Amino acid sequence: MPLARQGRSGASGDSRGGTSDGGRRAGGRGGRGGKDDGRGPRRRMPTDPRRRRRRVLRWSATVLAVLILGTAGAGYLYYQRLNGDLRKDDLNIGDSKDRAAKPKANAAGQTPLNILLIGSDARDSKENQDLGGAKDTYNTAPRADVQMLLHVSADRTNMSVVSMPRDTLLDIPKCTDPDTGTEYAAKTYTIANDSLGRGGPGCTVATWEKLTDIHIDHFIMVDFAGVVSMADAIGGVPVCVDKNIYSHTSQGHGSGLKLKAGTTSVKGKQALQWLRTRYGFEDDTDIARTKAQHQYMNSMVRQLRANATLSNPNRLRQLAETAVKALTVDKGLGSPKKLYDLSLDLKKVPTSRISMTTMPWEYAPDGNRVVPKPEDAAKLFRLVRQDIALDGKDKKKAASDKPADPAAADDEIAVRVVNGTLTEAKGAVQGRAAAVAGLLTGKGFTKAVADTSPAVSEDTTVVRYPSADLEGDARAVAKALGIGTDAVKKSADVSGVTLVVGADWRDGTKYTAADEDDTTPDSADLLNGAKKACMQVDPAYTW
Structure with missing residues (x-):
């Protein structure tokens, strides 16, 4: 398999194989004259x-x-x-x-x-x-x-x-x-x-x-x-x-x-x-x-x-x-x-x-x-x-229960709640961020506030945090709402603990995550390493 040593030059590479070579399907060549270019310490050696x-x-x-x-x-x-x-x-x-x-x-x-x-x-x-x-x-x-x-x-x-x-x-x-x-x-x-x-x-x-x-x-x-x-x-x-x-x-x-x-x-x-x-x-x-x-x-x-x-x-x-x-x-x-x-x-x-x-x-x-x-x-x-x-x-691997930094007291954790219920089919649920922020406040997270920005689109509810010192806080928020640790994610897009109420939680006060399907998609075309297989040849290229 051509895993590859690189030979760099000052060129950007845009001139070879860009998106302007019309008429080719997936894997098309990039202007190469028609050729197919798929392109411790030192130990004493034993004397024996x-x-x-x-x-x-x-x-x-x-x-x-x-x-x-x-x-x-x-x-x-x-x-x-x-x-x-x-x-x-x-x-x-x-x-x-x-x-x-x-x-x-x-x-x-x-x-x-x-x-x-x-x-x-x-x-x-x-x-x-x-x-x-x-x-x-x-x-x-x-x-x-x-x-x-x-x-x-x-x-x-x-x-x-x-x-x-x-x-x-x-x-x-x-x-x-x-x-x-x-x-x-x-x-x-x-x-x-x-x-x-x-x-x-x-x-x-x-x-x-x-x-x-x-x-x-x-x-x-x-x-x-x-x-x-x-x-x-x-x-x-x-x-x-x-x-x-x-x-x-x-x-x-x-x-x-x-x-x-x-x-x-x-x-x-x-x-x-x-x-x-x-x-x-x-x-x-x-x-x-x-x-x-x-x-x-x-x-x-x-x-x-x-x-x-x-x-x-x-x-x-x-x-x-x-x-x-x-x-x-x-x-x-x-x-x-x-x-x-x-x-x-x-x-x-x-x-x-x-x-x-x-x-x-x-x-x-x-x-x-x-x-x-x-x-x-x-x-x-x-x-x-x-x-x-x-x-x-x-079986599905369980996430670690020990974040790098312990959570602060609930009433000291600042949480921004974002309405992520917007979908093309149903639109956004008005006031959803405020409702869930109120739910958090009632659970002791008194610094939870609703973001008043327009609703965004998020398929599943997620709790994001920007750095390791806030991971424990983010997990505490998720636990209080019954959100799994797999939905607690580090992100450079937030500046503090941020709960995005997704399209999977459009109403109610109890979050219930949908059961995730952990089977490999058929479209991934899975091949087991022990299986011997033959490539099918295009009849136009046989002899």
């Missing part, structure tokens, strides 16, 4: 040769484990030598006040882990140019043509992967290039993969946090050349097509992938072709390409976990050396200990508990791009945010 061999074996798998969802353990000395090859960049270069809140620990003190996997189409070297094609784009701003959010549950029993189609239209926040200081103004309704060219991978992270409200802990990136070298080092990844495929047309469209029906182990350039193929899979859209990437990732995990040749220390060493030369990671991940800890976390998840999904989407009005499908995408992001397993095999 057998122990030394085991230690090297464990360590060599460290970086590899990061890529393959945890296949082995770690060691220190060898990594110290390779550390210089590991590229590092800033995690989030958006506005710090807009960052998503960190998830709370569960009862055992564990927290979820979110890693953004990015695949770049950078043409910043001769090798990347040769692999990517489109000579006129050499050393221009890269694009994030593969974006996958990897979520590891707090208890490390399951993992969810959410892919975003590369041509998704969304809002990109203001980002500042950490190297040059260049500021990129916020953009609305623009193509998602442009984020990488607006200062680096930290802007892609900021864009995901803005869209999903999910706190991202780390990112990992690999470029074209990295994909090829990793596929070679692994020894090939089995992929399957239901009929012969040749992704090529007389007009120059296609990745060049040519396979016979059935299962083939792809490596090197052929692996890159698989990951970039749009013309030839299903309906020739970016959505089909995302499915192919999911199948490749699942197959790679199964291959590496079952491959007996990985007991060979020389083979593992080659894999580790190849990986670090291909990777760019955030600075928080660029240390031996962090990589070691991450590999241990990832290796705990069994293949059968890995869930691959695609962000629910629908076509934009012009039919050339896609946008998040409002209710389904929001639901999928909520499940990840609340650490609910997408495979449906876990």
Whole structure:
């Protein structure tokens, strides 16, 4: 999977793959000559040769484990030598006040882990140019043509992967290039993969946090050349097509992938072709390409976990050396200990508990791009945010009952009550904020006041607070009204504890939350990591 090392230049990236290339459906190319561009302390080494061999074996798998969802353990000395090859960049270069809140620990003190996997189409070297094609784009701003959010549950029993189609239209926040200081103004309704060219991978992270409200802990990136070298080092990844495929047309469209029906182990350039193929899979859209990437990732995990040749220390060493030369990671991940800890976390998840999904989407009005499908995408992001397993095999995680700061006395808590009952179908309930403010006053929250501003639209009742020192106060308000802790949210949009009375509480003095459906939306197209699958080939591209 082209997770990607970035090659930045001063260009903004807007000229490649913007929204002006009419006539293409989801996953359309961006002006590339017709080519398919889916784009502690030092420990003394043991003197026993057998122990030394085991230690090297464990360590060599460290970086590899990061890529393959945890296949082995770690060691220190060898990594110290390779550390210089590991590229590092800033995690989030958006506005710090807009960052998503960190998830709370569960009862055992564990927290979820979110890693953004990015695949770049950078043409910043001769090798990347040769692999990517489109000579006129050499050393221009890269694009994030593969974006996958990897979520590891707090208890490390399951993992969810959410892919975003590369041509998704969304809002990109203001980002500042950490190297040059260049500021990129916020953009609305623009193509998602442009984020990488607006200062680096930290802007892609900021864009995901803005869209999903999910706190991202780390990112990992690999470029074209990295994909090829990793596929070679692994020894090939089995992929399957239901009929012969040749992704090529007389007009120059296609990745060049040519396979016979059935299962083939792809490596090197052929692996890159698989990951970039749009013309030839299903309906020739970016959505089909995302499915192919999911199948490749699942197959790679199964291959590496079952491959007996990985007991060979020389083979593992080659894999580790190849990986670090291909990777760019955030600075928080660029240390031996962090990589070691991450590999241990990832290796705990069994293949059968890995869930691959695609962000629910629908076509934009012009039919050339896609946008998040409002209710389904929001639901999928909520499940990840609340650490609910997408495979449906876990019970809902309970929120922590211990806020960072205890609540003040009820009569000392200032609460602003907002009328959020406005809907298109029913309009707003007049005086609703005043009524609920009076209800709070009667319960001892004498500083509760109704906001007299016009009603807003809020589907469900929520209590927001701006900072950790007010979380306890917000929870006290919610508890008094029977509102669940999952509806208590940190927000930079409020200056104090704010209760928004939503459309789900239009009347009465008792709040009753609707039972939430925690099943993964069908539109997310869930694929289990242990399932072997075949890509359907468009008959127009068979031979």
